[in-house]
Amino acid sequence: MSETKPAAPAATRDKPWLIRTYSGHSSAAASNALYRGNLAKGQTGLSVAFDLPTQTGYDADHPLARGEVGKVGVPISSIDDMATLFDQIPLEQMNTSMTINATAPWLLALYIAAAERQGADTAKLQGTVQNDIIKEYLSRGTYIFPPAPSIRLTGDVITYSVDEIPKWNPMNVCSYHLQEAGATPTQEIAYALSTAITILDELKGRPGMDEAEMARSVGRISFFVNAGIRFIEECCKMRAMAAMWDRIARERYGVTDEKLLRFRYGVQVNSLGLTEAQAENNVQRIVLEMLGVVLSKNARARAVQLPAWNEALGLPRPWDQQWSLRVQQVMAFETDLLEYGDILDGSPVIEAKVNDLIAGAEAEMAAVANEGGMTRAVESGYVKRRLVESHTNRMRAIESGDLTIVGINKYTETHPSPLMTGSDGGILKVDASAEGEQIARLEKTRSQRDPAAVAEALDRLRAAAASGENILPASIACAHARVTTGEWGGTLREVFGEYRAPTGIDGVIVGRAGGARLEGVRRRVKETGDALGRPLRLLIGKPGLDGHSNGAEQIAVKARDAGFEVVYDGIRLSPKQIATAALEEGVHLIGLSVLSGSHLELMEEVRRELAAVGLAGLPVILGGIIPEDDAFHLREGGVARVYTPKDADLNAIMDDLVDVIRAHHGLDPSEQAA
């Protein structure tokens, strides 16, 4: 043991990537404490998670914000919150990544204004705004306006940043969220690069854009990608993407400066494959996924953030996040990873795989171009249909056993986990008082500001929105005038209107034969419909601001496959809209899907709205991230069924839906199919 050679001298080691943890919750003050704690533990950058009202441009006291304030991220209602969030964190020196999209110009404006308040030299600001609206329509769901004005705002952030805060990354083109919505590696590459092209082409067309400025803009584009469990393929994906980006930058935009040609990307590793069952196994998944994006020096990530072992259970506690932070630190500082050049260069196996991926991605990029480009392909639903289709294939493979997921469809026997025995159930519970406290802070801000200055700032914002002038200067003026997030969002909503994206569920082909179990379910659906006089109708509803659509989509596709007539109007509906749809469509059953943690509040509201339209008795079921305690209470309160990620057998769920409907109508429930 004592014979082992000491590690190579530090001088020959590469610098590690930026080590981050995506976090934020409850309030600006609580998140500030969390960030300072993380920095003290050796984290080298900040990654801010905002709550859903902030991401969708609503104030904390907006009816749609109910139950969501401070839940999945930090609520930022005005510059006062922004200042608190970075209290004692010098912004001139910090590197801050903000996961913000539709309201990116606003949060960037608040950040700049907060830095100005700190007396910082804003030209030195470093960090990232995600600012990729395209993938919001396809996966992430926090879009507000239609594509055209949204893309213009994206461009405004880029041109402003390139001129005024040149070290800032004004757009992080995301393929991460596409993989989380089911994308294959080639789809991930193709749609991300098509998105980058769409934005850069828009910039190219702007008045005053010359070659040098264009090259600088290309150089400021960074990427945010996913890394799944097939880590060798994922490593190849990064090499493929880097090669393709180089070609696009040179050939399409004429960039020649090597520095501006660098393919810069950050990573969050895959979470879709992290399981609720035997959740401790997620740790080795996370480690392997990370390996894929740090292994190859020439395509190594610049920044990495990891989910926690309890990802599928709920929000991580500080200790859970610390564990993931330590995973990165072990990789970076204990292993010899950073001591070598690229260990994959020259491998024919790797090269063949990379070429394969490039060919596949190029074909898919051509398909997008054929649709009229990424924006059109989003509007027409083409890309979304492809994603839902890929995810359906994944779910079918899990159901059939072709895709092994340990703990889900193989090796399911387990000892009880000691990790889950604490009184908190192994997850972070956000204090229910967060919402009320945030509303109080918001009211304080409103009462202390100069109303005339607010009105003037908003007029200027409205004028800039309408005229096409860069939205940033007017937004920064709004920030200093203590305009609120809801006022900024509301003003632009008035000018640009709102949008509802295609759901993609109409594209998946239903098979003639679905196997014996599906045939059995189809028969039951048909017979039950006959007994009740008309085909069974199911409304799938996503109440609140939650954008997690995968579950709703997969249930919808499966339900149609099982013979239901399915109504699904997409994400972010108010409980009233859901009750209205249930009435107008004459459905037999409502299935809600909530993953954002606000299921208790939303379920209560939906039932109130149903009663208001005379449908108090209609059976309701719920799926999503629902802690067992809550599930118990919901069932007690009359929710017919509650499903969570461990319920991966969709045929069984369909069978269950039939049972619920039969029981509700007093039909014999004993007859079984799947």
Place this chain on the structure above:
Amino acid sequence: MTHLAQPAEAPASLAAAVAAGDRGAVARALNLIDDHRAAAHDRAAELLAALPEDRLLGAGHLVGLTGPPGVGKSTLTAALIRHWRGEGLTVGVLAVDPSSPFSGGAVLGDRLRMITPATDPGVFVRSLADRGTFGGVSAEAWPMSQILLAAFDRVLIETVGVGQREVDIADLADTIVFVAQPYSGDAIQVIKAGILEVPDILVVNKADLGAGARRTLSDLAAAIRPAEEPGGWTLQALAASAAIGTGVAETAGTIERHRAWLADSGHLVERRQTAPLRWLLARLVERFGRHGIGRLGGDGAVAERLAEAPTGAFALLGEYNRLLSQH
């Protein structure tokens, strides 16, 4: 939790509530029409017979919207709803989507384009699967349209994205709007002459996408022949962008002019009076073939029976069903 069937609602009072625009009643009435159990069918027939005849024959407007998949029918529907709501008119919509031939299931996706952030009690959207019926609408569309006609000022029926021939919507709507795709790029798409015979109004949508819409419109306009009879209706063609909202007021205006023409020329009442027969014959052919109608004595005999009971096509279908199903 078992929820036994509530005592059946009297069809006559349900009809009165529908005519008063009660949204819950409209929903229950549509459910009843959809219910194909024998007892329900009889009650649905009573319900339809109890709807105010003056409304069904002379009031409101039944507009059919048809055209190829993805052309923008739902988006145009949404735009027309906004327009009509702006004029204070209430709107009922029936939106038909295709059923899967294998599972019988369907994704009812049109309403997604029609919902607004704030719910509006003056708008009612019911989706319908075509349930294997060819021709772009389902068997339930006509009786359901009668419910909506009794309750709302304007009724819009969006068909499945159909080819250019099978347009059953012509059997039941007062005014047919065909939404056409503009020429795209340099692909020369010849619009078949056949489609010009069905609609009353032709809207080339997506005019915002460039010169294609204008070219398509002028080609179409050149192919339109004026009405043969004096005072007849000549097919109107216009361009619109349902997404942006241009041409929508003109489309609504043209729809309104067509309605006025129908009313003045007596065609409105005539179309409404003959719709039940067309619907009944189509259902009989669908279920029993021409042969079945032959057993009933042919189209003429069916028409005579219906003339005796003008509001009773639905009831008569039940009767014929029973008759023809007995071997």
